[in-house]
Amino acid sequence: MNLKQLSQKLGLSQTTVSRALNGYPEVNESTRARVLEAARRYHYRPNTRAKSLATGRAMAIGHIIPLSTRHEIVNPVFSDFIAGAGEVYARAGYDMLLSVVSDAAEERAYRELRAKGSVDGVIVHGPKLADARITLLADLGLPFVVHGRATGSETPYSWVDVNNRRAFERATELLLDLGHRRIAFLNGLETMDFAVRRRRGFEAALAARGLVADPALMRSEEMTEAYGYRSARAMLAADGPRPTAFLASSLITAIGLRRAIEEAGLRMGRDISVVTHDDELSYLANGEEVPIFTATRSSVREAGRRAAGMLIGLIEAPDTGPAQDLMEAQLVIGGSTGPAPTEE
Numbered sequence: 015m016n017l018k019q020l021s022q023k024l025g026l027s028q029t030t031v032s033r034a035l036n037g038y039p040e041v042n043e044s045t046r047a048r049v050l051e052a053a054r055r056y057h058y059r060p061n062t063r064a065k066s067l068a069t070g071r072a073m074a075i076g077h078i079i080p081l082s083t084r085h086e087i088v089n090p091v092f093s094d095f096i097a098g099a100g101e102v103y104a105r106a107g108y109d110m111l112l113s114v115v116s117d118a119a120e121e122r123a124y125r126e127l128r129a130k131g132s133v134d135g136v137i138v139h140g141p142k143l144a145d146a147r148i149t150l151l152a153d154l155g156l157p158f159v160v161h162g163r164a165t166g167s168e169t170p171y172s173w174v175d176v177n178n179r180r181a182f183e184r185a186t187e188l189l190l191d192l193g194h195r196r197i198a199f200l201n202g203l204e205t206m207d208f209a210v211r212r213r214r215g216f217e218a219a220l221a222a223r224g225l226v227a228d229p230a231l232m233r234s235e236e237m238t239e240a241y242g243y244r245s246a247r248a249m250l251a252a253d254g255p256r257p258t259a260f261l262a263s264s265l266i267t268a269i270g271l272r273r274a275i276e277e278a279g280l281r282m283g284r285d286i287s288v289v290t291h292d293d294e295l296s297y298l299a300n301g302e303e304v305p306i307f308t309a310t311r312s313s314v315r316e317a318g319r320r321a322a323g324m325l326i327g328l329i330e331a332p333d334t335g336p337a338q339d340l341m342e343a344q345l346v347i348g349g350s351t352g353p354a355p356t357e358e
Contacts, residue, residue: 015056024052035105074109076133080117091293091314098318106326128154134329141207159325164207174321174339178208181310181343182215185289189259190223193354198231198257200245200267237263242270250278258354259287268307288350305348312343
């Protein structure tokens with residue numbers, strides 16, 4: 015079945031059906047659901063080769079992955095983002111091209127993609143402050159969408175991001191409302207833009223209550239389970255007053271935190287409170303009906319869907335200009351938080 019036949023069965027124009035399949039936001043949800051259901055029922059698949067010949071496009075989207083020992087996208091979160099983006103690519107008839115390169119070869123990889131015409135656009139992952147890739151891609155004329163933002167970049171660009179500053183401001187406010195004053199902050203690598211925004215949210219919430227962040231209770235590393243365990247273990251064993259709460263930048267780090275808390279003979283949610291960020295990973299759920307961790311929650315898979323839809327829109331309508339999509343995180347209450355313990 016081709017697009018024309020599917021459109022006739024639905025009684026819709028080919029343009030409407032195409033836009034529904036490609037995730038365009040102007041198509042209402044009931045129409046989109048109807049089109050997707052019909053596509054499944056009639057086993058409709060876009061003819062990628064025919065579409066490529068008709069449009070002169072490669073019908074492929076690129077993802078350049080720099081292979082570094084200290085890079086935030088080399089983690090389980092990336093696969094959920096790719097899964098979400100892949101759903102949109104498949105509906106729209108686009109293939110995905112993943113290229114793993116050394117950090118030093120990243121610029122050359124983008125230039126080669128452009129020169130070979132291998133892809134119609136790219137998703138940029140793990141933006142840093144004033145990220146040079148934004149200027150490079152704009153100069154190359156290759157459509158792109160950034161997953162995140164790059165503070166300090168003067169070149170206009172399209173992005174999909176979660177409101178990291180507000181999410182961590184709200185998380186800190188919750189802990190302050192529970193009476194916590196010694197709050198430890200385990201952030202991601204602060205060369206990354208998202209981590210800088212999260213730190214600003216944490217510090218802003220403290221400042222609004224007349225408090226200053228304690229450098230001894232702040233860490234910035236790659237967000238692993240071992241990082242959470244090691245940091246919490248050291249802080250809980252240090253001389254002087256220990257932290258009564260932890261704010262972590264990832265669920266993976268929070269799992270390490272929990273291990274250290276229990277090893278110290280303490281109970282999470284009673285003796286020590288923990289708030290984390292939850293990317294709503296499909297294979298690492300934060301509990302089931304009741305969340306294990308109190309968390310700022312934002313689906314990275316949904317971010318993948320939105321970034322992919324935005325990029326395809328820019329490819330197919332290049333004169334629309336830069337687009338932005340700021341996702342707000344949901345604050346969910348789990349069993350990891352409670353009132354600050356009273357001093358004995």
